[in-house]
Amino acid sequence: MNSRLKKILIKLGQQKLDALFVSSPANISYLTKTQSRDSYLLISNKGIFYITDSRYTEEAGLALEKSIKIKKINGSLPRFIAELFLDYGLKRIGFEEKHLSFSGYMKIRKELNKKIKLVSAPGIIEDSRQIKEAQEIKIIKKAIRITAAAFKFIEGFIRPGQKEIELVAELQRFIRYHAAGNSAFDIIAASGPNSSFPHHIPGQRKIRKGEPVLVDMGIDLLGYKTDLTRVFFLDKISAYGRKIYDIILEAQARALNKIKPGALTDEIDAAARQYITEKGYGGFFGHNLGHGVGLEVHEKPMISPKKSTRLKQGMIFTLEPAIYLPGEFGIRLEDMVLVTKKGCEVLSGAINK
């Protein structure tokens, strides 16, 4: 059995749980070291069970380690799961309250007798996932190198007159040829005033000379994601654009400067946010400074004014200060950072800013 599963079994023991019913796809991928889809995982001392339907049993049989048994769903899913609990005599079963719908919970609950307790057990696996193992860091670094190549490619490709959507088309093609995975999320290409929408949907607008083009993209490599943003200027950057760009650069540098094991995430956020506010643009930066990245594009830790978590070595997250000026333009720079023993490493540092 792999060490991740062993660790979770120990945690279950500590929480006096007989089992954990895992319904988050990213958590299942993490624990099985495969790219899981449309499946559930039941972890218990009586066995590790991978629950899926006929569409996936053949590939699961080839991909899963031997200690994980495949259970092919037949009939009603909630009843099938409830019967697994009963068959193996599991009494106290943890579930993932953020990854199970109200309806899913109620349907399983209905199939169980009163002796079986479903207990909310959030974050057990997510907490482990925050600290990346050496093997994971290696994959993420490779994914960032491919993303960097994609930025270099698009920097050479981009010309006035092209549509936003064409940039996305070329980037997706480039990523596929270089990574075998898809983009990690819908790529954003936002030109001119569209860049003031933090999550603009790329469209038919043609890029004009002299305006900023914001590109926010990430790839998926073996399930691991990247998430990076750069702003390109076609021709010369305006004085106003330059001013805002420099504020963002300095805000990011101030946040970076605070990152080391033991530092608090809200203080990292504050370092960037306070500087932006001092410069008079606090009202134009509405979102968090950053978020963890791994098997999900957004995962723990959040780098936010609202949450305070202590950083640990091995965490990987984004830093993405931004200023959005409605009707004018927006600037966001997003890098990915690894917390090291004494400070941090900007994993995406090789991409021009």
Add this chain to the structure above:
Amino acid sequence: MNSRLKKILIKLGQQKLDALFVSSPANISYLTKTQSRDSYLLISNKGIFYITDSRYTEEAGLALEKSIKIKKINGSLPRFIAELFLDYGLKRIGFEEKHLSFSGYMKIRKELNKKIKLVSAPGIIEDSRQIKEAQEIKIIKKAIRITAAAFKFIEGFIRPGQKEIELVAELQRFIRYHAAGNSAFDIIAASGPNSSFPHHIPGQRKIRKGEPVLVDMGIDLLGYKTDLTRVFFLDKISAYGRKIYDIILEAQARALNKIKPGALTDEIDAAARQYITEKGYGGFFGHNLGHGVGLEVHEKPMISPKKSTRLKQGMIFTLEPAIYLPGEFGIRLEDMVLVTKKGCEVLSGAINK
């Protein structure tokens, strides 16, 4: 106020609900006629409220009709929602149990006093969405024309020696240039024995002469999806391949023959499944015959042996009989069908089979 919202308000009255809290993105897109993301919708006689955060308020302001008021989240989301219920004196509020996590439900519940009831009200909007309006059918037909062009393009492109992933790269690029939207889901390109995995993840495998290549793809046009599958044979189709292919063709024809308003979905499924079983391959067709398609790739009605729904004019769904022979190959043909006044129209009929 648009007619979809009006219809839902009438249904709420019939169910004695003061309001409906909508958390399904597709349902929100349907009711607001915009492409909604990271938002919630509260429908009540006291007003229609679109709840989102600072990343989306600017674009929502431009996109939404005037009868829908934007509420910008500040602070805790569950508290913000609970306060909306309180401020407008809403007492019986329906929610979507499949689209709200157990955790989301519990957090909102905790913020409410006992006089306010949260009532599960599933399917109200999904039921409306099953019957496509003329305007929706027009968009879906256009989306299918673009998907057909993509199949034609890839049929001309495909050669032995190419990797599965390269087909996906070229298709994604083609779709972007022709539709402004993304693919509706991760495109499947499965060559040779990989085609026996119903949902194969395309990889580095090189396509060989004489083997089948299964391509399952769909696009997103203004939020509306397509979902179609064809199998290409490079060079000559084998006698065994031909035999299986013909069984699938006939199975699909038998199902098509049953489609008209009033027909039962499980009988449509049975028409294809029984034929495949008669031919000796029943054990190699594990999934449903089809599913509705619209703002979601999979929506109501399900064409399944387990569920019986009466077809109505305006429904659009897939028919995708298949035979998967592990270690050998798989054949699936997937078309999209519109239920008409007296029978049906194969919307994807122009794509070669």
